[in-house]
Structures are given as structure tokens and as C-alpha cells.
Amino acid sequence: xxIKKKDYKNNKNKFxxxxxxxxxxxLILISIIFLMFFFTNINxxxxxxxxxxxxxxxxxxxxxxIIRLEDEKGKSITNAKCxxxxxxPDKSFFFTDREMQQTSIPGNYxxxxxxxSREGIYEEHIRCTNPDNSELPERRISSxxxxxxxxxxxxxxxxxxxTEFNNIxxxxxxxxxxxxxxxxxxxxxxxxxxxxxxxxxxxxxxxISTLNSNINNIKNELDKTNSAISSxxxxxxxxxxxxxxxxxxxxxxxxxxxxxxxx
Numbered sequence: 001x002x003i004k005k006k007d008y009k010n011n012k013n014k015f016x017x018x019x020x021x022x023x024x025x026x027l028i029l030i031s032i033i034f035l036m037f038f039f040t041n042i043n044x045x046x047x048x049x050x051x052x053x054x055x056x057x058x059x060x061x062x063x064x065x066i067i068r069l070e071d072e073k074g075k076s077i078t079n080a081k082c083x084x085x086x087x088x089p090d091k092s093f094f095f096t097d098r099e100m101q102q103t104s105i106p107g108n109y110x111x112x113x114x115x116x117s118r119e120g121i122y123e124e125h126i127r128c129t130n131p132d133n134s135e136l137p138e139r140r141i142s143s144x145x146x147x148x149x150x151x152x153x154x155x156x157x158x159x160x161x162x163t164e165f166n167n168i169x170x171x172x173x174x175x176x177x178x179x180x181x182x183x184x185x186x187x188x189x190x191x192x193x194x195x196x197x198x199x200x201x202x203x204x205x206x207x208i209s210t211l212n213s214n215i216n217n218i219k220n221e222l223d224k225t226n227s228a229i230s231s232x233x234x235x236x237x238x239x240x241x242x243x244x245x246x247x248x249x250x251x252x253x254x255x256x257x258x259x260x261x262x263x
Contacts, residue, residue, distance in 0.1 A: 048072065049128055049139040052108065057115040058151045065124055066110040067100070067141065076107025082128040084111050089120030100126070119149045 053066040065084055069077045082100040087093055094116060100109040109128075116122075127140045 048074075049126070049141045051126075051141060051143045053110075054143055054145055056146050056148045056151055059115055059117045059119070059147055061115055062112060063115045063145070064110050064112050065100070065126070065143075066103070066108060067126055067128075068108050069128055069139070070107050076105075077130070078102065078106050080109070080128045080130045082109045082126055084124060084126045086113070087123040087125075088116070088118060089122065091123070094122065115147055119147045121146050 048068075048070050050068050051066075052068055053064055057063050065086070067082065069080055069082070071077060083097045084100055085093060085096045085098070095113070098111050098113075100111045102108065103110050121144050123142065123144050125140070125142045127138055129138045
């Protein structure tokens with residue numbers, strides 16, 4: 001009986017020791033888990049950086065690289081410093097570390113550039129940090145855009161067609177101007193001809209009037225001449241008759257005188 005009591009006391013003490021050790025171990029494990037969870041939450045700030053832009057471009061037009069930066073809850077991150085580098089299709093740099101500006105939408109950042117003439121796929125690399133916020137780790141993202149030979153060809157065809165269209169329009173306008181000038185010249189010529197005709201008509205009327213006046217004058221002169229001639233003829237006829245009568249009387253007197261002489 002004494003042995004059993006001793007075994008029971010030993011087992012009881014062992015159980016108490018084991019229970020205390022387990023409780024301590026559990027507390028340590030809980031503390032470790034809590035600390036891990038705490039530090040994990042502190043370091044779990046994982047901002048989301050994503051591309052918004054990405055398109056086909058034509059050489060020589062304005063292009064933009066646009067990104068969005070927000071936290072894991074979707075809240076916009078402002079006042080971050082984002083820089084971008086852009087590579088040619090041959091992987092040489094088009095530009096490096098160009099700072100992006102905020103748009104009017106919080107959390108959006110952009111940079112503008114003029115697309116190069118070289119066609120192909122351009123590689124863009126963006127990295128964002130926030131010197132004023134240690135919780136924002138550096139975030140990087142890469143993307144690409146394409147300067148299309150097909151679109152450039154379409155643009156060249158469009159420019160060529162526009163040039164041809166403008167040339168045709170210019171030719172039409174020039175032809176219209178020439179026609180207008182010719183029409184104006186014809187109008188001027190017609191007006192001059194009408195003026196000349198009117199002047200000639202007026203001159204012709206004047207000439208006819210003068211001719212009629214001259215004819216009337218000639219007629220009057222002829223009438224006067226005829227009257228004078230008639231009067232002169234009448235006078236001559238009278239003189240002749242008078243002469244004839246006188247001669248007959250004279251010859252009669254002369255004959256009587258001769259008879260008287262030769263009696």
C-alpha cells in the first residue's frame with residue numbers, strides 16, 4: 001500500500017510538471033504565432049501596380065504610358081514617385097528614368113512622348129516608390145506597345161490620298177478662277193461691243209440725220225435752181241418773142257421804106 005501511494009504521488013507530480021510544461025509551451029507557441037501574425041500584417045502591405053495603357057501607335061503621334069497604383073484594399077496611392085524607361089525594338093534605350101506625373105484621377109500616373117519612326121515592339125519598365133512612406137516597397141511592372149508598320153502604311157496612303165485630293169481641289173479651284181476670269185473678260189467684251197454698237201448706232205443715226213438734212217438742202221437748192229432756170233427761160237422766151245416781134249415790125253418798116261424809095 002505504501003508503494004502504491006508513492007507511485008501515485010510520483011505520477012501526480014509528473015502530471016503537474018508535464019501540465020505546467022505544456023502550458024508554458026502553448027503560451028510560447030501562441031506568442032510566436034501572434035508575433036508572426038503581427039509582423040506579417042506589418043510587412044504585408046502589398047500595393048498593386050498595374051498598366052492602364054497599351055495600344056497600337058503610328059509613328060510621330062503622341063503616346064502615353066499610364067499606370068495605376070493602389071493598395072491591397074483598392075485604395076488609391078498618391079504622391080508616389082514613379083519613373084519609366086522605354087526601350088527601342090532593338091532593346092537600346094529610347095529614354096531612361098523619366099518621371100511620371102499624376103493625372104486628375106488619384107492613383108493614376110502618366111508620361112507623354114512622341115512615338116518614334118522606328119517600327120516594332122517597344123518595351124516599357126516602370127518602378128514606383130514613396131520616399132515619404134516606408135510602408136510602400138518598390139514596385140515594378142513591365143509592358144509593351146507596338147508602333148505598327150500597317151498603321152504607318154495606312155497613314156501614308158491616307159496622306160497620299162489627301163495630297164491627291166487637295167491637288168484635285170486646288171486644280172478645280174484654279175480652273176474655277178480661270179473660268180471666272182474668262183467669263184468676266186467675256187462680259188467686259190460684250191459690254192464694250194454693246195457700247196460700240198450703241199455708239200455706232202448713235203453715229204449712224206447722226207450720219208443719216210445729217211445726210212437727210214443735206215438731201216433736203218440739195219433738194220431745196222435744186223428747187224431754187226429749177227425756179228431760177230424756169231424764170232430765166234421764161235425771160236429768154238419773152239425776150240426772143242419780143243425780138244421776133246420787133247424784127248418783123250422793123251423789116252416791115254424797112255420794106256415800106258425801100259418801096260417808097262424805088263417809086
